[in-house]
Amino acid sequence: MTDSALDTLLTRYSVGPKHLVEPGPDDAQLALMAQAALRAPDHAELVPYRFKLVRGAAKQAMADLFADAAREAGKGEDGAALDAERALRPPVTVAVIARIDLGHPQVPAHEQWAALGGAVANFLTAAHALGFGGKMLSGAKVRHPAIAAAFCAPGETLVGWIALGTPARKPSGLARKPSATDVMQDWHPPCKP
């Protein structure tokens, strides 16, 4: 791995929708992000995910869905407008949809979820490498029947949305991460009784 590739990995951070401005990634840049996602480890090459791009006029349709769900949840008109804004603000939103084969003879569900997580991470790192900011978001909306049905075929799960755009500024409070030694130690065999 080149120094710059490692630097890209080590410097990625999420940029929330309120700090994302135009321009968003174009078709070629989005294709690179999808290709990076597909480089993630994936047992038996099941590709247990797919992405749906929400951009242009589709943003208003997603905003309407979000607003309806907010009203249904009793959030009132201010809350509905806030949720609609979440759909409208990012230049591009990428829905992440899981296609987990629960009956696969060789690859249990947790391995397929791991492949999906790796794909999302690679997607976001590619966005960062191309100079874009992004953040994976979910919330109760992913479980709203009308919203889930608008993105998923039967048996699929709406995981959430990646908000994408040009970062207006670095977020003030970056997520705190543990040190490498907190997550990686030498393994020692258990003591025999």
Ligand SMILES: Cc1cc2nc3c(=O)[nH]c(=O)nc-3n(C[C@H](O)[C@H](O)[C@H](O)COP(=O)(O)O)c2cc1C
């Ligand atoms: C599947 C998934 C769903 C997430 N949903 C939310 C969310 O709804 N709201 C939120 O603030 N962060 C959410 N996050 C976390 C952020 O995307 C982000 O990773 C976190 O804020 C840490 O920031 P970092 O990526 O800069 O380390 C989610 C992450 C994943 C993987």
